[in-house]
Amino acid sequence: MDIGNQMIADVKDVAGEGVESREPCPLCGWADTHLFLKAPDRFHGRSRLYQLVRCPSCSLVWLANPPRPDEMNQHYGPDYDRAVGGVGENPEHWRGRRDALLRYKSGGALLDLGCNSGGFLSSMKSPSWKLYGIEMSDQAARMAEAKCGAEVFVGDLLDAPFPSDSFDAITCFHVFEHVYQPRAVLAKVSEWLKPGGIFYAMMPNIDSAGAKIFGSYWYALELPRHLYHFSPKSLRKLAGAVGLEEISLTTNREVFLEPSVRYIIDEWLRKAAIARTPLARAPAPSLAFRAVRKAFRLTVLPVLAGLASLVGDGESIYAIFKKGIKNPDPAGK
Numbered sequence: 001m002d003i004g005n006q007m008i009a010d011v012k013d014v015a016g017e018g019v020e021s022r023e024p025c026p027l028c029g030w031a032d033t034h035l036f037l038k039a040p041d042r043f044h045g046r047s048r049l050y051q052l053v054r055c056p057s058c059s060l061v062w063l064a065n066p067p068r069p070d071e072m073n074q075h076y077g078p079d080y081d082r083a084v085g086g087v088g089e090n091p092e093h094w095r096g097r098r099d100a101l102l103r104y105k106s107g108g109a110l111l112d113l114g115c116n117s118g119g120f121l122s123s124m125k126s127p128s129w130k131l132y133g134i135e136m137s138d139q140a141a142r143m144a145e146a147k148c149g150a151e152v153f154v155g156d157l158l159d160a161p162f163p164s165d166s167f168d169a170i171t172c173f174h175v176f177e178h179v180y181q182p183r184a185v186l187a188k189v190s191e192w193l194k195p196g197g198i199f200y201a202m203m204p205n206i207d208s209a210g211a212k213i214f215g216s217y218w219y220a221l222e223l224p225r226h227l228y229h230f231s232p233k234s235l236r237k238l239a240g241a242v243g244l245e246e247i248s249l250t251t252n253r254e255v256f257l258e259p260s261v262r263y264i265i266d267e268w269l270r271k272a273a274i275a276r277t278p279l280a281r282a283p284a285p286s287l288a289f290r291a292v293r294k295a296f297r298l299t300v301l302p303v304l305a306g307l308a309s310l311v312g313d314g315e316s317i318y319a320i321f322k323k324g325i326k327n328p329d330p331a332g333k
């Protein structure tokens, strides 16, 4: 397959370059980590290359050269907010997560990590729940408070002042891959949960079929905004290290086909010196295009999704953990 061969060639080109010495795996301590891939921020169409490193032992993948925290806001901005923000306003978007959480907890104190403008918290609004959030954006936090009466801490997750054993449920949807210190954050989650409390998270699966098929073009790499990439194996290991017990961990098919294919086409055009508007600033698709896309989604996509299932697991991890009654191992192993 041409696309596949091209991507394999790209990865080989990258692997052939000199690679700096690397840190041991931050999750399991394995020393012999290796370059996974190098790629730019394809969403914004920028040229700087980022390196992802993989631990062959626990399968954790991480960004070896992340932007400094004080530079990170240059990598978000209004184009990114527009791309990710719109869908969160639709209550239907949250229904599945709401129903899943309600299967385990019928009420109590709920904390949403990276709550944005309160889309999910609003879906949980009821007399049974006291709602809390943590959010980096002051503006988004104010919107969440106004929308659902949540109490939102503005700032870094690790700076939030919640007491131990405070929450019946903590949720984290497509946020965990953005944090600089996932182990410390998950240790906080474990501390903040009441014994028997639930941690419910969603994040991309780096061992999925989509990640394998598209390589450095996989949409969910989101370089350099995604700092850590988990697989079911590495997420289980991390959760276990902080005293969280698995209740349910599944992967969901979500190939990210259209944006990933777009990134490949962007790259071909770039090599042919043809200017192309990056996805971040692409105009809204025309009615005709949307009609073709809808037909494609109804006919071709299910076939491709079926084929992808032969290659590997689903592209999103849905995980529910419970805080056990015994204390986590202080050594964290």
Ligand SMILES: [Zn+2]
Residues within 6 Å of the ligand: 025, 026, 027, 028, 029, 030, 055, 056, 057, 058, 059, 060
């Ligand atoms: Zn490891």
